[in-house]
Amino acid sequence: MNEPLFRYVLRLGDLSLVLGQRLGEWVGHAPALEEDLGLANVALDLIGQARLLLTYAGEVEGRGRDEDAIAYLREHGEYLNAILAEQPNGDFGQTIVRQVLIDAFQLELYERMSTSTDERLAAIAAKSVKEVRYHLRYSSGWLVRLGDGTEESHARVQSALDNLWPYTVELFAEDELDRLMAEQGVAPRLDEVHAAWSARIERILAEATLNRPKDRPHSWHGKRGQHSEHLGYILAEMQHLQRAYPGARW
Amino acid sequence: MSTPMENSRQWPLFEVFIRARGGLDHKHVGSLHAADARMAIDHARDLYTRRQEGVSIWVVPSKDITASDPTEMDSLFEPARDKIYRHPTFYEIPDEVKTL
Numbered sequence: 640m641n642e643p644l645f646r647y648v649l650r651l652g653d654l655s656l657v658l659g660q661r662l663g664e665w666v667g668h669a670p671a672l673e674e675d676l677g678l679a680n681v682a683l684d685l686i687g688q689a690r691l692l693l694t695y696a697g698e699v700e701g702r703g704r705d706e707d708a709i710a711y712l713r714e715h716g717e718y719l720n721a722i723l724a725e726q727p728n729g730d731f732g733q734t735i736v737r738q739v740l741i742d743a744f745q746l747e748l749y750e751r752m753s754t755s756t757d758e759r760l761a762a763i764a765a766k767s768v769k770e771v772r773y774h775l776r777y778s779s780g781w782l783v784r785l786g787d788g789t790e791e792s793h794a795r796v797q798s799a800l801d802n803l804w805p806y807t808v809e810l811f812a813e814d815e816l817d818r819l820m821a822e823q824g825v826a827p828r829l830d831e832v833h834a835a836w837s838a839r840i841e842r843i844l845a846e847a848t849l850n851r852p853k854d855r856p857h858s859w860h861g862k863r864g865q866h867s868e869h870l871g872y873i874l875a876e877m878q879h880l881q882r883a884y885p886g887a888r889w
Numbered sequence: 890m891s892t893p894m895e896n897s898r899q900w901p902l903f904e905v906f907i908r909a910r911g912g913l914d915h916k917h918v919g920s921l922h923a924a925d926a927r928m929a930i931d932h933a934r935d936l937y938t939r940r941q942e943g944v945s946i947w948v949v950p951s952k953d954i955t956a957s958d959p960t961e962m963d964s965l966f967e968p969a970r971d972k973i974y975r976h977p978t979f980y981e982i983p984d985e986v987k988t989l
Contacts, residue, residue: 671900673921673932680935777931784924 645699646719647820648760649709650862652692653720656710657870658741659685660877661728670731677777681738684770691763711881715864715871722861723806725869732792733799735781739843740803742775744810747835751827760825779843786847793848800844801852808857811836816862902951903929905936907943915947923948 662682669675693706723741728734749771752764785792811833820826844851861867880887900922906915918937923929929948938946957965969975 671922673923673936676935677931680939773934780927780931784928 640701641699643816643819644757644825645696647816647826648692648696648699649717650719650721650816652689652696652709653718654724654741654745655685655692656689657718657720657873658724658737659683659689660873661724662734662738664728665734674731678734681774681777684767684774688763688767688770691766695759695763707881711878715866715874717864718861718866718870718874719864720861721806721809722859722867722870723803723810725861725867725873726803726806727869729799730795732785732796733803735778735785736796736799736803738778739775739782740807740840741810742771742778743836743839743843744807744832745771746775747832747839748827751832755826756824779847782843782849783847786844786849796847797849800849804852805855805857806859808854809859809861812857812862814862900924900928903933903948904951904954905929905933906947906949907933907937908945909942910944915945918942920951926950 659682662678662685665678666675666682669678689710690706693709697704697706697709723737726737728737746768749764749768753761753768755761755764782796785796787793811829813829817826817829821828841851859865859867861870901924902920903923903926904920905918907918908915921929921932921936923932926948930946933946933948937943
């Protein structure tokens with residue numbers, strides 16, 4: 640088995656899976672019926688991406704695990720998403736801030752990955768980039784509306800941005816696996832992705848009249864399987880059905 | 890009944906028009922609430938094109954639409970009823986004309 644590729648694909652798939660699950664929590668609770676559908680649409684796109692990626696991960700692993708086995712039957716420490724994705728929804732503004740930060744990351748990543756030397760990842764990236772471009776349109780539209788809105792909405796999204804910003808550092812913290820994937824042409828170099836992300840976020844924040852927080856050294860290692868306490872609760876809800884009724888169908 | 894206070898907190902209403910495919914005209918499909926036109930496009934995309942219903946969206950603030958008054962129906966539309974000669978059904982069409 641190509642262990643590095645397996646782990647790398649899990650990183651991508653788990654980011655989409657966990658974020659999609661988080662967004663799903665809004666269904667029935669969004670501030671307006673239209674937003675309920677909007678958030679659910681984004682969540683469904685993300686789950687769709689996770690399905691493609693985790694199916695591929697299962698094939699790379701070669702032990703006969705399908706998307707469901709990988710999504711529903713792994714343990715806490717086996718999830719390799721950056722921990723920004725598992726941060727709580729908070730208020731609508733906090734959800735939007737988290738979404739903008741990850742949408743812009745996925746957009747820059749997938750745009751470059753559509754020419755990956757790994758044909759399967761190239762195809763998944765080419766399909767996903769169209770979805771992600773819309774996700775960012777939706778989330779950045781809201782961030783500008785809230786940031787450049789009332790005094791209260793501005794204060795709330797600025798505070799969410801200050802709280803979530805430190806977690807973005809992990810997205811671009813290049814480790815051995817990231818370097819190996821870049822050398823093989825499977826993935827783009829993370830410093831390139833970071834520069835493009837940074838410029839894009841800068842423009843959005845300026846339009847939203849928000850201040851960009853300072854980067855600080857990070858101590859998050861979701862990409863290595865060390866998570867915040869939040870992931871446990873997400874998995875409990877997400878995995879409950881499959882674990883209580885193995886192989887359940889509907 | 891909603892109070893005026895509640896009304897002022899509601900997002901304005903937009904009418905949504907969708908073009909099903911190139912060459913066809915935009916058809917009215919419904920309405921939705923949105924804070925601004927860009928949000929209205931996003932919502933229309935999510936609400937009305939999720940099953941590939943369209944390739945183009947128009948949104949128009951409902952308040953900008955001037956509608957005819959239903960109580961004036963008689964004076965507006967009745968007079969056309971007995972003028973059937975306005976339908977182009979009294980003309981002999983030459984056989985050579987195929988695609989009229």
